Amino acid sequence: MLALSIFPLIFSLGLTFTNVNLFRRTPIRFVGLENWARIFSDEALLETLVNTVIFVGGGVAIQYALGLALAVALNQGLREQRLMRVLFLLPMMVSPIAVGFIIGRMVFSEGFGPINDMLQALGLPAVAWVTSPGVAKWTIILVDTWQWTPLMMLLILVGLQGIPGEPIQAARVDGASEWRIFRHIVFPLLLPVSITAILIRALEAFKIIDIIRVVTGGGPGRATESVTAYVYNVGAKQGDLAYAASAAYVLLFVVIGVSFLALYVMRRVQARYE
Amino acid sequence: MKHHLRLWTALFAILALVAASCGDAEEEAEVAEPTTTAAAPEPEPEPEMADPGTPGNIPDPGAAAGRFDGVEVVVAGPAGPLDYMKDKAAEWAAETGATVRVDEIPFGELNDKVLAALSTDTFIADVINIGSNLGGDLMGGGFMAAAPEWAQQRADWEGILPIFRSNQLSFGGVAYGMPWDGDVLMYYWRADAFEANADAYEAATGNALRPAESWSEYAEIAKFFTENAWSGQDEGYGLVELPMRNNQGWNGFMTRAAGYAKAPNDPGFFFDPETMEPRINNPGFVRALEDWGAVIEYGPPGMLNFGWIENALSFVGGLAAQDIQWGDIGPMSKGSDSVVEGAVGYGPAPGADEYWDPVAGEWASGDGPNKAPFLGFGGWFNLVPATSNHLAAAFDLASFLGSPAVLAEAAVTAGTGVNPGTAATLDVDLWVSAGWPEDEAKAYTDAIRASLDHPNAVFDMRLPGFPEYKDALELAVSEALSGQHSAQDALDEAADKWNEITDRLGRDEQLRIYREALGLTG
Numbered sequence: 001m002l003a004l005s006i007f008p009l010i011f012s013l014g015l016t017f018t019n020v021n022l023f024r025r026t027p028i029r030f031v032g033l034e035n036w037a038r039i040f041s042d043e044a045l046l047e048t049l050v051n052t053v054i055f056v057g058g059g060v061a062i063q064y065a066l067g068l069a070l071a072v073a074l075n076q077g078l079r080e081q082r083l084m085r086v087l088f089l090l091p092m093m094v095s096p097i098a099v100g101f102i103i104g105r106m107v108f109s110e111g112f113g114p115i116n117d118m119l120q121a122l123g124l125p126a127v128a129w130v131t132s133p134g135v136a137k138w139t140i141i142l143v144d145t146w147q148w149t150p151l152m153m154l155l156i157l158v159g160l161q162g163i164p165g166e167p168i169q170a171a172r173v174d175g176a177s178e179w180r181i182f183r184h185i186v187f188p189l190l191l192p193v194s195i196t197a198i199l200i201r202a203l204e205a206f207k208i209i210d211i212i213r214v215v216t217g218g219g220p221g222r223a224t225e226s227v228t229a230y231v232y233n234v235g236a237k238q239g240d241l242a243y244a245a246s247a248a249y250v251l252l253f254v255v256i257g258v259s260f261l262a263l264y265v266m267r268r269v270q271a272r273y274e
Numbered sequence: 275m276k277h278h279l280r281l282w283t284a285l286f287a288i289l290a291l292v293a294a295s296c297g298d299a300e301e302e303a304e305v306a307e308p309t310t311t312a313a314a315p316e317p318e319p320e321p322e323m324a325d326p327g328t329p330g331n332i333p334d335p336g337a338a339a340g341r342f343d344g345v346e347v348v349v350a351g352p353a354g355p356l357d358y359m360k361d362k363a364a365e366w367a368a369e370t371g372a373t374v375r376v377d378e379i380p381f382g383e384l385n386d387k388v389l390a391a392l393s394t395d396t397f398i399a400d401v402i403n404i405g406s407n408l409g410g411d412l413m414g415g416g417f418m419a420a421a422p423e424w425a426q427q428r429a430d431w432e433g434i435l436p437i438f439r440s441n442q443l444s445f446g447g448v449a450y451g452m453p454w455d456g457d458v459l460m461y462y463w464r465a466d467a468f469e470a471n472a473d474a475y476e477a478a479t480g481n482a483l484r485p486a487e488s489w490s491e492y493a494e495i496a497k498f499f500t501e502n503a504w505s506g507q508d509e510g511y512g513l514v515e516l517p518m519r520n521n522q523g524w525n526g527f528m529t530r531a532a533g534y535a536k537a538p539n540d541p542g543f544f545f546d547p548e549t550m551e552p553r554i555n556n557p558g559f560v561r562a563l564e565d566w567g568a569v570i571e572y573g574p575p576g577m578l579n580f581g582w583i584e585n586a587l588s589f590v591g592g593l594a595a596q597d598i599q600w601g602d603i604g605p606m607s608k609g610s611d612s613v614v615e616g617a618v619g620y621g622p623a624p625g626a627d628e629y630w631d632p633v634a635g636e637w638a639s640g641d642g643p644n645k646a647p648f649l650g651f652g653g654w655f656n657l658v659p660a661t662s663n664h665l666a667a668a669f670d671l672a673s674f675l676g677s678p679a680v681l682a683e684a685a686v687t688a689g690t691g692v693n694p695g696t697a698a699t700l701d702v703d704l705w706v707s708a709g710w711p712e713d714e715a716k717a718y719t720d721a722i723r724a725s726l727d728h729p730n731a732v733f734d735m736r737l738p739g740f741p742e743y744k745d746a747l748e749l750a751v752s753e754a755l756s757g758q759h760s761a762q763d764a765l766d767e768a769a770d771k772w773n774e775i776t777d778r779l780g781r782d783e784q785l786r787i788y789r790e791a792l793g794l795t796g
Binding site: 022023024105109110111116126128129130131132133213216217218219220221222223233236237238239 | 382383385386389390393394411415509518519520521574575576577578579588593738739741742745749752753755756757758759779
């Protein structure tokens, strides 16, 4: 545990107080809080942080909504349920790089992609999926959603199958509609699983880089660059490991903050339903 | 408080250990024992580790069959284009008794991985196939072994065009690299479509339709072909270029900017060669970016996200009337994916009607458009790290790959990534023997020669820190082309970033290297 987790964490924290640069053979020296001070004036980091929050907020919300809908549908005892479950899980088994290329670059291609072809066949204008700064963010979210909604569905399905049948049957006997049963019984009982699923997905989504690298390369401009992509550029491309480590810590702090917030919300919502 | 103190003490202890271990590593590298190779039947002894920059201390292994029995040579380079090299390396291995392992690294990660490995004294390969714009970091950084005389002779050193001999393969007057690819961005047009639409074009614009000499003519032609059906397909566009960030955006922009900002009377382009002040936000570069932004709409949809492959396939697939690309389009136009065989025109990249004279601080013009062919990438070449355990074998392989016979075959074969850069590869007879019509072969090789021999040609940047300069510029270009910033604001921001990089890396040293690259002394 110490070697795998704590040491790298402390080591990278130590780097943030130095001038370590991978490509410059200059003596390593202690620079105090220089790298941390640089963070506050780094507009690029702020921009990538905002992008990342949009990817996580937008992506995880859509994935949760779709995952919930699919899980509820698959929990109806359909005959093809097993087959459907396997089919829905397929995107999750594909490498994000392949997903980025097939979905992001081929399906959403502005020139020869089937989506724009369909839109134009319907008389609608083609969409600049990857070259408009505003739209490109949503393209990243859609590609991420295509890949990771199955995970959300799987977790929620497990939660649904763990809900006891008695309260639902009792409500039906009392004449409650399916919507009221879902809203007042199923959904509250699903909350712990839902929050856990959202948290797991959000923690992963904060680190998004692979799909971005393939689909947009972070562009146009910096419109789709995530913090992880920025850290990669600074650390691996520019060799500035010390500042890259500082920027990575910013992401860590944000993730920790979001995790605490999620747990707090979960307790509040659970308390409300209890 | 005690707890905090302990934590800090532990932290600094770790840092001290890291610092100490880094120091040890360097010392170890300096006193490394000479490496020898386990040998089967009478192999040549492997030489001592090379002193970077000191040629001639690697003995000639001769030409005996089986001279490297039992030796494994590792080659690293970009995934994809190495397929041809693999076949040739296998031929060399069969003759010498060595084995060759080719490690393909994804294109976008190649520079990072090579720099990271060499900077941390980690073995990555005995031969590295790399773009010449990393030469400043690799050769200037002291990571590479100087090429011995015998390797230079085998690669027919005198047959390599001077611009590549001095700018690609050498650094600081010392030869390090072995030749592979010669790169220059050129202008291609659909000669068949130009001929078929000549009257319509003249009626629409009042001008005769001819291959563009200037970027303004290029824009007018692009507009015409985008607005008029011509390709025989559902869609057809006036141009295709290379604007994608983190891909070929640097080369796409510099090819255009060179005409606007490279004054024939001044050797500098990227920087002022007296002060190292960036020139990328001067009026020449700004107008180049503005004009580029104005013609992007004449390209295929989504062109802002086009890299090398999207560009090439769009042109040989018959979608674009004009293309800015490297020499690969020639052989690719004869490939199985092409619908444009025999229908391509070749020429140097267009020039600008006016160019910015940075010394006079005003726009200037000459007899015609100001052309400045851009040698983007400056070609791929093969380098041998000084820490290679098999220096003789590595140079033997690299010089075999750079030999006239191998390069000639590679140049005329589509998909090798090898463009002409030597006398042998620019021989018209070579292309004719490969099945090209003589007039087309002549047009193609003439266009390359005219670009490479142009007195105002711009060789790609070869400064240490190139990846950082490139990243900052590509970001600015992408922001301007996608309408997030004006060209001036975006390039001002990039220039600030370039100054920051230059100061961090040492302005005087960067200036010295830049001036050296331009052939300036003092």
